[in-house]
Amino acid sequence: MTSTTSNIQFGDAVSSVQANNINGDVHIGRHENTLDRLPCAEDAPFNSYARQHEHGCLSDTRVDLLQEIHSWADGQDERCIFWLSGLAGTGKSTVARTVAHSYYTNQRLAASFFFSRGGGDVSHAGMFVTSIAVQLADNVPASRCHIRDAIAERSGIARQSFRDQWHHLILYPLSKLREATSYILVVDALDECDKRQQYPNHRAAASRVRLCVLLTSRPEVPIRHGFGQMADSKHKDVVLHRLSPLVVDHDIGIFLEHWLRIIAKDCYYEDCWPGAETIKQLVQSVCGLFIWAATAFRFIQEGGQFAKNRLRIVLKDSAVTDNSSEDSTSSEDSGTYNQREILPEKQLDSIYLTVLKRPVRQYTKYERKKWYTLMKEILGAIVLLYSPLSATSLSRLLLRSIEEVYRTLHELHSILDVPQHSTYHIRLHHPSFRDFLLNKDRCRDTNLWVDERQAHTALADKCIQLLSSLLKQDICGIGNFGARAAKMERKQLEHCILPEMHDIQLRDNDKHYLHWLEALSWMGKVSKGIFAISSLESIALDGDCPDLYAFIHDMKRFALYSRLPIELAPLQVYSSALVFTPMNSIVKKHFADQLTQWIKNNEWSAYLQTLEGHDNSIFSLVFSRDSTRLASVSNYKKAKIWDVRSGKCLQTFRVYNDLVAFSHDLTRLASVLQDNTIMIWDTSSGACLHTLGGHGNVSSIAFSHDSMQLASASRDGTIEIWDASSCVCLHRSEIYNNDFIVKAFSHDLMHLALVSNSTSVIKVWDASSGTCLQTLNSDCKYVFSIAFSQNFAWLASALRSNTVKIWDISSGACLHTLNGPNADAISVAFSHNSMRLASASASDDRVIKIWDTSNGACLQTYKGHSRAIKSVAFSYNSMQIASASRDKTIKIWDTSGSACLWKHEDHKDNVSSMTFLQDPMQHILDTTHCRCVRFDFVDSRTKRYASHPLVTLHSLTWTARGLSNNTIEIQDKKSNACLKTLKGHRDSIQELVLSHDSTRLASTSKDNTVKIWDISSGTCLQTLEHDDSDISEVFLFNNSTLLVSTLVDSTTSIWDTKSGTRLQILKTCSLFFLPRILDLLYPEGTLTQKTTHCSINIAADHTWITRHDEEWLWLPAEHRPGHFVI
Template sequence: MRCLKHLYVTDPRADKQRIQETKGGLLKGSYCWILKNDLFQRFRDDPQSRLLWIKGDPGKGKTMLLCGIIDELEKESAKRLSYFFCQATEAQLSSATGVLRGLIYHLILQQPSLISYVRAKYDIPEEKPFESINAWVSLTDIFMDMLNDPALEDVVLIVDALDECKTKNSELLDFIFKSPSRIKWIVSSRNHCPDIGHRVRNATQTAKLCLEDIESTISEAVDGYIRHKVDQLTREKNYDDKLRHAVQHYLMSHANGTFLWVALVCKELADPRVPRRHMLTKLASFPAGLNQLYERMMEHIINSDDADLCKQILAIASVVYSPVTLKELISLVESLEEFDQDELKEIIGSCGSFLTLQKGVIYFVHQSAKEYLLDKASNQIVPSGTAHQHHTIFSRSLLVMSRSLRRDMYDLHHPGTSIDDIRQPEPNPLASVRYSCLYWVDHLSAAISDRTSIPIDDLQDDGTAHQFLSKKYLYWLEALSLLGSIPKGVVAMTKLETLLKGSEGTLLLDFVRDARRFILAHGRVIGNAPLQAYASALTFSPRRSVTRRLFKGEEPSWIVAKPTIAEDSDACLETLEGHDGGVNWVVFSPDGQRLASASRDKTLKVWNATTGHCTATLEGHHGWVHSVVFSPDGQRLASASRDGTVKIWNATTGHCTATLEGHHGWVHSVVFSPDGQRLVSALRDRTVKMWDVGTGHYQVTLEAHGGGVRSVVFSPDGQRLASASHDGTVKIWNATTGQ
């Protein structure tokens, strides 16, 4: 089903399997203690219990504990269970939108009738509700409606490593605590997560399980895990009883209740290159503590024959925005081009135990491993700084894309071929450059944080970026379409234009501005049919468009009578369409990232100011919406309507949080005070009303105008108000006394 395919971001079941395989399998003895834990039993059995927060230091086994809980709860056939594993190193697994997409997807697989909630939002014309840049409002609406479905009973939702959700983490927590009370949540995180802790302390029917508070229980579980691992080593390495006992004793006395430490040490002991006669010497070289173990692993790498290659690989893995495949790694590291896949796997195996390879994708064995490299070993793996490493990836990305990108990479031939009808060829010509296509501008932006890292020609006319775009821009757009990532191109061009501030009059800036117009105008069509980049997109671009002139040779020769198109683009950068009536008001958010519009069609719309996509339609008014305003922190919207009400909305979720009634007639405009604590409305009945935003209570009415009041504004210090009226006057008021 198409909408389910577009909803998909990951299959949590596959993630769980990958995690368990990476960690050597799920051992029941390592988690079965939780089933007897009083706190867990109360949470599981009490219908009023809403949330269980499991927290602990890195390596304490939180993820595998949740895997075990999942297995046990899945045995209860009456339960509907959905789960998600956050991962900071993967962009789609470290965002709140990714979490909701994964949870919704997994629930639908179990109860297919729930797809109706997704389809209701998906089928709205001109909307892209699941694009990561605009998805949050649509997804929260879908999921909230789904969770309120009375047919969905006995639901448990599990989110692992909530602290690794880096995008919209606070909004995700809001959603969790606002979800229906009958829904149970289990979340895990590290100890130092003040936002989670604050919400748990201030919420009812929640419980906190700190693994450090049950040290003896965790130590027993770790000891059981050690016995299991030593049994494996005994079989594989033919230990005698004396050696077996010595290894087990050392591990138990140095593990400090940390599963990850045991796993990393046992992985090295299992290396075929470690003979049994050297086992005790090898064992004694492992210090207690994760950071100390990581330090030893780093020393081993530095002294190895593959030291330079390993450091290059670790440097790449530490700064990429998403885990890379072996093919992508080769494209990013020139010195790896001479190696075949088997040799490359050996080299990755030489990177200590920092990395693991799963189905051709390179992952960190644990988030703490990445943090160690960046915090403690950055001078060894990125001696010139992370900005320089970002620039290296940027430069290699341009090189490999310039080599690989061409017209019609999938040999589609027909410009009308729909993206839904395309089958990925084998071998896939985009396999090695996928990462570069998606993230080259992000690495350039990160590199510019240190200007000394950027050669002077990179962002100049005829520099590396200019040469790439002038020769490969349309091919890059085709590739983004094939990768399902046209919105990424819009963001990239916007970011590149921002990087070029101060470069007025340069050919590169002119091109980037035109390229952004081009993708905004034609991105939807190209996203649906990749080869339209060369057909309708060029044909319907202004004749003097920089993009059209540079790629004139790509225009279709079979179009004989070409349409009459303006010579130049007009001053308008973009037209946002979607309202069914006149638009009365528009306002930017304080950070400039969003727009809000108020319309005679009785709705408000929130737009992404970069892509031009509508992110939410707010419905609830029963008359024209005259005006809309963002709160100073950008978290709320207030709207004034002809229906005589002011509504306050959550600007992220789109939910109406309050309706202020008591106006006698139309409300023309509304404004927040600079501190966001008060709201003032201007009325047709010749009055101005002041409200307390926190309580929604009316405070005072200001009367003196002889005609309807059209607008009102606070002074920057919030001490005064000014109101404008049809009576031809402007009045200034004391905002405290109303005089």
């Protein structure tokens, strides 16, 4: 095959598969093999241990087909994908194994992935890319170092989108190979991949190396549709059940002759047994299905010395099926179609019925009834469970003896792989048996047919009993609340989570909810659990069960809010998750006996969850029309699509600059290149759909709310409206001059709002006619944001003057002036029904407010971001709002309630320092914007005082203020007269701390010194040098005889203020909860005695409270401390 650069478009072929991301970062140790840290499906390769008994094609069979595949892979065919489709049982997997083995032998197999429904990790695409990467490193050694580099550079690669994994772990390493060669990737049984959704398209150039993909599947509609979206020049298709019947019958004849000859030899039959005529009868019964031939062979072989009798049974039963099929199809016009499509399925059903009925032929009526009950229970579990189980595990689950399991399956080895070792997994020989057993129309004997719904219910009951006996707190016996899930072997837990949660009755399982979440976290399946809870919530809502709905809804809130710590460290479900859950939470009340009594909010706040993953400030948000997904764009060329229900990042895109727009169905993304070309991309495949040119200096782009049109505006005053599907320009006009810029388009793109760069004017234009409809005077020279209401009746503007205005577009009147934020309002957004307006502040206020558009009343206030908010967006159903911030996070808020997130809060700016007054029930806080507040704990009254941002007060009769000239000024509070000026620091003052008796003042400076001053005389009593380390915090103790300072490197020093001597250096994380220091302050012996117990500290990054040097309690972002007082 050619070695020139070509596009690898594997994602096009598998657009029907869901790429489930693996939860958990890849932690890389200093000496460990980074490849060992990639999650890998062990049963995926063609030569895995579980597949060792699966055979390839016999010699002289599939000759033409295999030659065609080899010619495609080895020749000059530019089609990168070979799609081999066929009905169940036509031999697709056998061909795939044969091809994989051939290229593996020739060292040209990149990797193989054999999907299997009910096969655990190989039943979904969650480990698809990472498994291929691990195999690629082994099969193509030259790629190993490049794959390791990709893992080292991106520790969280296993949790990233399928697109990013494919690019960094597969395409990039292949593109770095020097040899000009081609490799083949074999993907079998794509139709058996669970929960299929649209698969990303991985269109990328791989220089010098070509990756050929052999893909097999049944011809299911979603997969056919995926190929239908691709150009014929990109894929080659072969349909197995459309091959010449003569060729197929010839191959099956060779197959039967080979295996029946083995039976004849084992049973000492004559060499000519069973004879050409019998082989011919069997071939006629096969109807092109190799799985029929294989099942019949195994059934005959199991007969041992009675193999001849088994053969007669097969011939007799197949003859009956032939006759019934001919009768049923004789009146059909499409007889050929029925013979090719319907008869094979009937023949397959017949052989399965023959195998299943064989054990009961000699049983009494009582014995037969008992056997049928046991058989349906065991087979039902085997075909329905998410992952295969061993005989031992199956017996535990079903509460049956292992002897009962083996006796029931003893004569079913022709349809089941039953290992002799009781700890090895029992597997189906072929997935068609599952389809047969669960279909009442195919499995015509009601004694054998498994009712899927009833079987699931029975399994759920069994699982509940098993869970009750197995699940408990700290199931692994770790004993460390900070133990990471990513470092834990998960296989030992898989037997605990057998059913889907849909099947579990919560009235019996609610006591194990936390245990269940812990187990899910160890296995990296928290997102899957949240999906299951959401499904249960919908069922409970439709079922008119208010109590059950309330409990499940609270379960979802609990899991969403605490998803980050639970995924990180599973035992945090009993620590951080419960501690920071509101006191009135149903989950918290239910598990009150497991909760340490912490004081927290009584009710759930409006805050739902935080989405993290961007590495820079986020400036744009778009909800999908179904309100389940959210698109975000950050600075420095990155966009993401999130699943709002689970908090999972579905896709990540690279964009060229900040001019990016998502369609509201999130199927397309428009971005502007440096040359002002507009590119429209398919978000599912990554393919460039259209390129739009002609603009000069594009300033704004937007999709209409129905996603049917795209508008673009340039600084030369040109507006163009495009059809988003065909990208035909529908309208073009020049309607404004360079003094104006476009701030917003209406939802139908027919109107736009312009803002002048030099005046306070806002103009509303009709895009089609070029007419100015309205001129609004905002009284502010800078307008941050503009939003149109859905009905185009109103316009909202966010102004630098700390106000938001709502305008009537038709009259030009200002309906409401909202003086909400105490900082610039940078973003506004209307709800879809136009009844509410959201506004977000730009600076350190970090407040989101929800307004009633009819009367201007503030309905709700949200706060939780640590930095300025850049964008807000309502969900289409108006039930949620998303906020994006410079803190690199997105927060999702519930707008349906009216709970206030922050209580007893009177500050409008950051708190920069604080101290206690001598009255223990009062303290003073200093904020960053010249306000000082005295707070009374008893009656919650506050008093405000003007101050410099660096001031910390202790007495209300005077003020200490750090000035810009590196001096400290003591002022009389009443007269503002300067009492003293303290000089000595060589750089700016950072913090001032007063002693409790008001006689000493400690000051820290950027010159890395702490000075201790006598307030009455203004004398510098002591200068404490801190080398080259920045000082974080200082405190005075013991009547100012001791000073404790912490540095940014987490070093804590204790000083004698009289002598200036450093008494001790401690390696700790913070002064918060520092018993070790308190021991030194109040010692039984000397100050320098060594303490024997470990402290409780806060980690340097303020994310954990540590206990005995172990991470103990994870702190949510909104509860992480900024300053401390001891």
